[in-house]
Amino acid sequence: MPLYYRLDGTTPEGRRTAAGLLRLREQMKVIPPKDISNTLLLATWNIREFDSAKYGPRLDEACYYLAEVISYFDLVAIQEVRDDLKPLQKLRGLLGSWWGYLVTDVTAGVAGNQERLAFVFDERKVRLAGVAGEVVIPPIKQGNKEVAPAHQLARTPYLCGFKAGWSGFNLCTVHIVYGESKPDDRARVEEIRALCQFLAARAKKDAGREENLIILGDFNIFSRKDATMEQITAAGFQVPKELQELKGSNVGRDKHYDQIAFMVNEKMLGFTGRAGVLDFYESVFRTPDEADYLGIARQNQLQAKPKKQLPEGKWPGKGYLDWRTYQMSDHLPMWVQLKIDFCNEYLQRRAGT
Numbered sequence: 001m002p003l004y005y006r007l008d009g010t011t012p013e014g015r016r017t018a019a020g021l022l023r024l025r026e027q028m029k030v031i032p033p034k035d036i037s038n039t040l041l042l043a044t045w046n047i048r049e050f051d052s053a054k055y056g057p058r059l060d061e062a063c064y065y066l067a068e069v070i071s072y073f074d075l076v077a078i079q080e081v082r083d084d085l086k087p088l089q090k091l092r093g094l095l096g097s098w099w100g101y102l103v104t105d106v107t108a109g110v111a112g113n114q115e116r117l118a119f120v121f122d123e124r125k126v127r128l129a130g131v132a133g134e135v136v137i138p139p140i141k142q143g144n145k146e147v148a149p150a151h152q153l154a155r156t157p158y159l160c161g162f163k164a165g166w167s168g169f170n171l172c173t174v175h176i177v178y179g180e181s182k183p184d185d186r187a188r189v190e191e192i193r194a195l196c197q198f199l200a201a202r203a204k205k206d207a208g209r210e211e212n213l214i215i216l217g218d219f220n221i222f223s224r225k226d227a228t229m230e231q232i233t234a235a236g237f238q239v240p241k242e243l244q245e246l247k248g249s250n251v252g253r254d255k256h257y258d259q260i261a262f263m264v265n266e267k268m269l270g271f272t273g274r275a276g277v278l279d280f281y282e283s284v285f286r287t288p289d290e291a292d293y294l295g296i297a298r299q300n301q302l303q304a305k306p307k308k309q310l311p312e313g314k315w316p317g318k319g320y321l322d323w324r325t326y327q328m329s330d331h332l333p334m335w336v337q338l339k340i341d342f343c344n345e346y347l348q349r350r351a352g353t
Helices: 011-032 061-070 086-095 186-205 228-235 286-302 320-326 343-353
Strands: 038-051 076-081 099-103 114-120 128-132 140-142 145-148 158-164 169-176 213-218 258-263 270-277 335-337
Touching: 011 061, 038 061, 038 169, 038 213, 038 258, 061 086, 076 086, 076 169, 076 213, 086 099, 114 169, 128 169, 145 169, 145 335, 158 320, 186 213, 186 228, 186 258, 228 258, 258 270, 258 335, 286 320, 286 343
Parallel strands: 038 076, 169 213
Antiparallel strands: 038 335, 076 114, 099 114, 128 158, 140 145, 158 169, 213 258, 270 335
């Protein structure tokens, strides 16, 4: 449970936040309970422009909701963390001192969008395994000779090693370039192909050390039938059928932007069959709540752009449904439950049974 030390129940905002948290906590019961040693709850979440001042600062209310959702998992990959780390540090403060985080440097250049990639994790359950670095695609070779530098991804993927229970694993989180708004944008297909082929080759090279590899994040995949998705499976990564059967992870639930794919030794890291996508808008910043936020949104807009006056009653930007995605996100968190306790299997092998 996050630390609600800033929550003031004497104000309308505080009471609204408390009511929203109660609804959200009820909804979060669909997530399996956390335990000490048997399973790991892993999630990926693109938190939209975390943080930008496009429509003013994120509300404290939204920060509580973000922390509440994340607290139900053990380890979360977050995309679209921006250059200012104060919002991430604020989130960690709400989660509690037992939560740690790792974050990349800002990806420079227009395509990089001044973004970082991050992992946040419950240190009571998850610990670092020593490997942490941004992925660089190796030079192109002809025979044994390097003939040209490889084209790097617009936003450098982040590869980190973790241990939990009996299991060690490497996670690579990504935010693949969007490019043109079509299913098989050439740049998007090539980024996924290059990354997955590189990681697959690495995993096969390290197979003798029983390395487990998981790629997760925002792949900007429109449909699981597209060439973008084919690049993941062609490299040898597997997406459990329970994830394949889910509706989309965008707010409209019609795009499969976010993915979690595995190349693992199932004797050392297993999938329990439980997975999902959480639509938090069922509980907070709901469609019927629009009137509660109009005045707040207009005030925040003035903070961000003091000279821009809005006509009376008008929303900033494209309206409430767009504005709320800058408070929460236009992506929904995707999660899986993994088995990390292999004690019985180990003892059975030692006993020869």
